Structures are given as C-alpha cells and as structure tokens.
Amino acid sequence: MAIFAWAFLIFWISGLTAALTGAACGKDRYEGAKKLRFCTISLVASRGFELSPVQKAKGAFLHLERGIALAQLEREEEARIAFARAIENARGADGPWGEQLRERMDRLNDPRAVALWQDALGTAE
Numbered sequence: 001m002a003i004f005a006w007a008f009l010i011f012w013i014s015g016l017t018a019a020l021t022g023a024a025c026g027k028d029r030y031e032g033a034k035k036l037r038f039c040t041i042s043l044v045a046s047r048g049f050e051l052s053p054v055q056k057a058k059g060a061f062l063h064l065e066r067g068i069a070l071a072q073l074e075r076e077e078e079a080r081i082a083f084a085r086a087i088e089n090a091r092g093a094d095g096p097w098g099e100q101l102r103e104r105m106d107r108l109n110d111p112r113a114v115a116l117w118q119d120a121l122g123t124a125e
Contacts, residue, residue: 017045022039032069046059057090057095060097067081067113
C-alpha cells in the first residue's frame, strides 16, 4: 500500500510541477533566463506524460516558448532546434496545435525570435 501512495505522490508532484512551471513559461512577463528556466523545468517534469502524439502536440507550446526564451538570450541555434521540435510535435497529431503556435508567433513582438521561427518553418517544410 505504501508503494502505491509513494508512486501516486511522485506522479502528482510531477504533474503539478509541470503545470505550474508550464503556465509561467507561457507568460510574456518573464523573459530570457527566467523564462528559459520555467520552460526547461516544465519540459523535464512533463516527460513522463508524453505517451501519445496528442500529448506531444499539446506540449509543443513549451518547446515554442523555450525557443522564444533562447532567442531572447541570443542562443540562436538552440532556439531553432526548439522551434523545430515544437513544429514536429504539433504536426504529429490532428488538431489545432500548429495553428496555435502560428497565432502565438503572430502576436509576439520580438523580431529575432520571429525570424528564427520563420527559419525553422522553412526548414520543416
């Protein structure tokens, strides 16, 4: 019985951590290193939940937001990789995932991040 309680606790804490840091990752009030930290923690905590293509597609925004943070830190190659991963995951399942990524980038007022996003889109197509 204690094993199940511990397993549940670990699962619950991972989910809570992923949710809270994922929400912070998507907020524009955080930039650069702080945003990157939130996005990275959320990606690590949510790894065990990416069991299906739909779950990966839902998590594509974390890779997108991580790419934005990396672009803000002028880590361009890493940003391109994060954007490419977001595109790949969003295209892995039917749904509005790719359109949601596009809408987010259309609202973003960061020319460097948008240019890197466009590069990743061009490479992915």
